[in-house]
Amino acid sequence: MTRKKRRLYTLLAGMGVLGVAAALVLYSFEDSLVFFHSPSDLAEKPVPAGRSFRLGGLVEEGSVEKDGVIIRFRVTDLAESVPVTYRGLVPDLFREGQGVVAEGKLDENGLFVASNVLAKHDENYMPPEVAESLRDAGHWQPEGSN
């Protein structure tokens, strides 16, 4: 019984040490584990022009302008927003009010020139009729309405 107990405690101690080590590693690598930066992150810690990074947030309502193959919109996190320009096809989920992640770099004027645009989904799942009736009843404002 004592040997079993000893093995149990050794194991628990080992897992504890491992957990702490993993937490420290993950914490120190936080910047590289973050897939994208929000406009607020950018306002806090500016990224120099010309350096590649990913910008994520919501496509601001009413900001999308299409000009041939060039598309312009603003990425917002409802506190700060950044203008984006992109040349190419956007994914099917790209909509005003929906999440978006743009890969690219800032130019000197603070315009984000995207080389790739990915759409983010939210975790709301419902049939279109339900979304519509919720919207009509004013209970819920899906920002991706178009």
Place this chain on the structure above:
Amino acid sequence: MAEFNEFLEMGGYAAFVWPSYLVSAVVLTLLVVFSVRRLRRIERDLKPFEERRQARRNRTRSSRTEPLNDT
């Protein structure tokens, strides 16, 4: 028929929806098939050993009873 075609089209996403179901079906079927076949193979390999052990046990238990097929 038109309804069935519409179903197959999956709103234009057929190229993603059907492969998802297909790959799931194939992988899970293979998993079941290989698992059952492995069990059968091991059972077959184990059989002669179990029989020999059974026979030996019968022999040592009593020399007068039937030597085999005794549980």
Place this chain on the structure above:
Amino acid sequence: MAIDFHKYANPTRFLRLASAVFPWVTGAAVLLLVTGLYMGLFVAPEDYQQGETVRIMFVHVPAAWMGMSVYTMMAVSAAAGLIWKHPVADLSAKAAAPIGACFTLLALVTGALWGQPMWGTYWVWDARLTSMLILLFLYLGYMALWGSFDDHSKAARAAAILVLVGAINIPVIKFSVDWWNTLHQPASVATLDGPKIHGSILTPLLVMGAAYMMLFLSVFIIRVKAEIMDRRLQIMKISQLQE
């Protein structure tokens, strides 16, 4: 408590129990799979944003759930094997690994097939997707480790340690979407004032989840049985050589 556990850890007793449960579990798996597929493909409506691609969720999400739960169960088994040296504990972890690996692979592949039309990419190296890929490698490493030892108890020990070290990855997968910005799911940017999953989409998802769980149990019983008999076979071969 330990004595009680020992009763079920006895291989013969375990096999008897497993054989009794097997037909029920297998029947439930078939029934739930048929129901879940019917509901998922024919009854569930399309999603207001994703359209018909929401149907990929019905095979993606349960596979991901199982990939993580099977690993968790293996970690518990491995710990029991290390501490109490139960004969069935190591074998059940070994038996579960290929099943968990299949589910994890399916979660990755079906996720990619959803990602391409919706996100605009099959794959990104965000925290959720990367930690899920690590889970697949942990499964593969675990299986490879079993194969690389001749001595059973040494293999069991090494494999158990690998599973337990890798168990750190499970909470990382689970909370990756909350701890870091990921593409996989909105953390702080998306507004979540409304319902998350409507019942008409949630029900088929849960039925498929239950179906995958039963399927796991069914295949697991087959595989544990095979592992126990294989172990018996190896021991008999050795004792025959010694005679």
